[in-house]
Amino acid sequence: MVEQVSNVTHKYLRPKKTFPNVWCPGCGIGIAMGALIRAIDSLNFNKDDVSVVSGIGCTARIPVYLDFNTLHTTHGRAIAFATGVKLANPKLHVIVISGDGDLLAIGGNHFIHAARRNIDITCILVNNYIYGMTGGQYSPTTPFAKNASTAPYGMIEQSFDPSDLAKSSGATYVARGTVYHASQLSRLISQAISHNGFSFVEVISNCHTQYGRLNREGSAVKMIQWQKEYAVPASAAARMTREELEGKFVTGKLHEVFRPEYVSEYQKIIDKFNEEEEENRQLQES
Amino acid sequence: MADTEKVEVKKKWKKRSDPVVIYKKWCKACFICVEMCPQKVFDTDRDGYPVVTRGLDCTQCSICWLHCPEFAITSSEK
Numbered sequence: 001m002v003e004q005v006s007n008v009t010h011k012y013l014r015p016k017k018t019f020p021n022v023w024c025p026g027c028g029i030g031i032a033m034g035a036l037i038r039a040i041d042s043l044n045f046n047k048d049d050v051s052v053v054s055g056i057g058c059t060a061r062i063p064v065y066l067d068f069n070t071l072h073t074t075h076g077r078a079i080a081f082a083t084g085v086k087l088a089n090p091k092l093h094v095i096v097i098s099g100d101g102d103l104l105a106i107g108g109n110h111f112i113h114a115a116r117r118n119i120d121i122t123c124i125l126v127n128n129y130i131y132g133m134t135g136g137q138y139s140p141t142t143p144f145a146k147n148a149s150t151a152p153y154g155m156i157e158q159s160f161d162p163s164d165l166a167k168s169s170g171a172t173y174v175a176r177g178t179v180y181h182a183s184q185l186s187r188l189i190s191q192a193i194s195h196n197g198f199s200f201v202e203v204i205s206n207c208h209t210q211y212g213r214l215n216r217e218g219s220a221v222k223m224i225q226w227q228k229e230y231a232v233p234a235s236a237a238a239r240m241t242r243e244e245l246e247g248k249f250v251t252g253k254l255h256e257v258f259r260p261e262y263v264s265e266y267q268k269i270i271d272k273f274n275e276e277e278e279e280n281r282q283l284q285e286s
Numbered sequence: 287m288a289d290t291e292k293v294e295v296k297k298k299w300k301k302r303s304d305p306v307v308i309y310k311k312w313c314k315a316c317f318i319c320v321e322m323c324p325q326k327v328f329d330t331d332r333d334g335y336p337v338v339t340r341g342l343d344c345t346q347c348s349i350c351w352l353h354c355p356e357f358a359i360t361s362s363e364k
């Protein structure tokens with residue numbers, strides 16, 4: 001089946017999995033998955049050197065189709081598992097891919113503490129503003145005054161800005177892309193993977209089945225073209241005022257700094273203790 | 287000479303007439319390719335699935351297969 005269609009993406013799909021995939025027709029998660037595959041392909045990694053970890057949700061179905069070392073873990077704990085994978089084998093390129101409900105609601109503490117530790121994990125958040133799989137409940141990123149099945153009269157809570165949260169928690173690379181700008185998204189993801197430290201990429205996606213239906217935003221195509229109108233490049237946003245930016249989101253690379261990385265610091269402690277042990281042994285022998 | 291030229295022309299024509307291939311078994315008819323194609327290469331068939339009807343207009347801009355969520359579109363030239 002896979003041999004019939006020759007494309008970059010098909011090299012990295014599991015051949016025994018049944019296609020078409022489980023997502024609704026037109027779901028942006030498929031586009032984000034294609035961008036992730038193209039990003040990994042552009043970096044020329046071996047398939048065994050990449051590990052993709054996910055939790056529970058629509059987005060967390062991505063590793064099921066990918067032919068890397070994959071983990072499909074419990075709800076919200078994807079980063080906890082990924083930290084273990086990275087510490088056990090620091091050579092692996094660990095990528096966490098998660099939805100907004102998975103990563104920010106139930107796994108919020110894992111997320112901010114992994115960002116604080118600055119462990120070398122790439123975290124991709126596919127933000128579709130709602131819990132899609134379980135029936136359209138509001139998530140921490142549902143915008144103010146928008147409808148959800150558990151907020152039929154409009155959302156009265158304020159929402160998270162995931163990129164700002166990651167930046168203030170201490171992530172050293174923060175970027176935001178949309179599924180409309182698919183080639184820019186794969187470029188941002190490849191930059192995030194090659195960055196040494198906790199890197200975070202927020203992907204604005206569409207959920208026309210739940211969010212679009214409850215807020216009358218139209219079909220999948222309309223929602224994806226909506227992203228084009230409301231996305232502002234980071235270079236243009238620097239020249240705009242706060243009032244002009246209201247209701248819009250900034251795309252591109254938002255933040256990049258360099259700080260000591262957790263795994264290499266941990267390795268330094270191990271090396272230090274090994275040296276001391278060796279010295280003690282030599283003293284005892286002499 | 288004439289024969290080889292003919293064959294080359296035929297090959298070129300074949301290449302141009304089918305610039306992108308849609309694998310219908312994987313397609314879910316979400317119409318992202320139909321709506322987003324700047325050259326309007328696609329049309330829908332009787333079942334509602336997209337088909338390539340104006341293949342000569344295709345400029346290989348890669349929008350359709352970058353945005354296909356089901357990985358059903360492949361380019362035959364790139």
